[in-house]
Amino acid sequence: MNLTFCNHHQTMPNTPDKWPYPLWIAHRGAGKLAPENTLAAFRLGASHGYRMFECDVKLSSDGVPFLLHDSTLGRTTNATQQLDAAASDIAGEHPWHTLAQLDAGSWHSRQYAGEPLPSFANIARFCLANGCFLNIEIKPTPGLERITGEVVAHNAAKLWEKAATPPLLSSFDTPALEGARAAQPQLPRALLLDTLWDGWLQAALKLECVAIVCHHTLWNEGNVAQAKAAGFRCLCYTVNDDQAAQRLIQMGIEGLITDRVDLFSPA
Numbered sequence: 001m002n003l004t005f006c007n008h009h010q011t012m013p014n015t016p017d018k019w020p021y022p023l024w025i026a027h028r029g030a031g032k033l034a035p036e037n038t039l040a041a042f043r044l045g046a047s048h049g050y051r052m053f054e055c056d057v058k059l060s061s062d063g064v065p066f067l068l069h070d071s072t073l074g075r076t077t078n079a080t081q082q083l084d085a086a087a088s089d090i091a092g093e094h095p096w097h098t099l100a101q102l103d104a105g106s107w108h109s110r111q112y113a114g115e116p117l118p119s120f121a122n123i124a125r126f127c128l129a130n131g132c133f134l135n136i137e138i139k140p141t142p143g144l145e146r147i148t149g150e151v152v153a154h155n156a157a158k159l160w161e162k163a164a165t166p167p168l169l170s171s172f173d174t175p176a177l178e179g180a181r182a183a184q185p186q187l188p189r190a191l192l193l194d195t196l197w198d199g200w201l202q203a204a205l206k207l208e209c210v211a212i213v214c215h216h217t218l219w220n221e222g223n224v225a226q227a228k229a230a231g232f233r234c235l236c237y238t239v240n241d242d243q244a245a246q247r248l249i250q251m252g253i254e255g256l257i258t259d260r261v262d263l264f265s266p267a
């Protein structure tokens with residue numbers, strides 16, 4: 001990794017003026033067209049021309065980072081059928097060897113039956129082998145916010161050690177971002193916002209983030225200007241219609257996370 005990221009408010013040498021990431025980012029791999037947060041979804045997103053992906057990462061009980069959006073297994077795996085009736089539905093309470101045996105594709109459609117839950121390392125290798133960029137959303141099991149940030153950052157730094165462009169780490173959880181910063185301060189971070197809570201800009205400054213990723217309806221001319229004046233890149237999620245996309249691009253938003261890899265051409 002040889003890029004130095006910083007905000008305009010910081011004065012650091014060798015700061016690239018150019019944001020290294022593409023405008024279009026495929027949400028959870030390929031949005032809703034394939035089972036979210038699986039390698040199959042990444043392959044499908046890539047087949048639509050996407051070169052950057054967002055995914056959700058948390059820890060197994062033995063500390064292995066893996067992809068899953070929810071804290072629980074029920075919605076997107078076959079845990080109810082596969083595990084003992086008394087087993088916990090909390091994903092982070094299971095060791096990786098148990099999670100790795102689950103089917104994370106059948107819930108979506110028969111076509112994806114047997115698709116496994118991917119480890120973060122598997123997905124990293126896919127991205128690196130295919131020249132794709134990654135936005136890692138740190139999505140901790142409640143109670144494990146800081147340690148998840150630390151472990152994910154350590155794993156990311158190691159996996160991307162020889163890559164020209166590091167992954168972008170993001171989270172709604174400020175303790176997770178604090179953990180990531182403490183563990184690997186050189187990795188770029190973004191604060192995720194689903195509301196503009198009091199002190200959001202100051203929090204992003206304190207966490208030394210390079211970007212703010214808002215729900216797309218929250219951005220307006222005023223707060224984009226405010227965020228940019230403070231040195232942040234402005235990104236958004238989850239943009240699935242053309243009118244919304246045009247509004248955001250005209251405002252100068254530099255990253256749009258979408259489910260609609262079939263609608264928006266990333267070229």
Ligand code: G3P
Pocket residue numbers: 027054056069137170192213237257
């Ligand atoms: O990272 C952007 C977006 O994924 C945040 O919301 O719930 O889809 O993880 P969610």
Ligand code: MG
Pocket residue numbers: 054055056137
């Ligand atoms: Mg996410």
